[in-house]
Amino acid sequence: MVDPMNPTPLYVQLADVLAAQIGAGELRPRQPLPSETQLRQTYGVARGTVRAAVALLRERGLVVTLPQRGTYVAEPAPGE
Numbered sequence: 570m571v572d573p574m575n576p577t578p579l580y581v582q583l584a585d586v587l588a589a590q591i592g593a594g595e596l597r598p599r600q601p602l603p604s605e606t607q608l609r610q611t612y613g614v615a616r617g618t619v620r621a622a623v624a625l626l627r628e629r630g631l632v633v634t635l636p637q638r639g640t641y642v643a644e645p646a647p648g649e
Contacts, residue, residue: 570586570612571583571586571612571613571614578621579614579618580614580617580618580619580621580622580625581622581625583608583612583614583618583619583622584621584622584623584625584626584629586612587602587622587626587631588626588629588631591631591632591642596642597642598642598643598644598645599641599642599644600641600642601639601640601641601642602623602626602632602639602640602641602642605619605620608622623640627640630643630646631643
């Protein structure tokens with residue numbers, strides 16, 4: 570969960586939560602990430618927070634965004 574009282578920015582907290590779900594296999598490779606609306610409702614954050622978290626996951630190589638199709642969990646890099 571995200572904690573508004575935590576000094577870590579909310580988007581980083583959300584990205585870490587989603588990264589943990591990917592690492593635990595709850596979100597599997599090639600599976601779509603939950604929608605922006607679902608993430609907003611589940612974690613009680615703003616749209617900008619969700620977008621920043623997804624951008625951070627993209628920078629970390631955990632998700633890929635396909636234009637007109639959505640954001641999906643990335644395949645693990647070889648050797649992982």
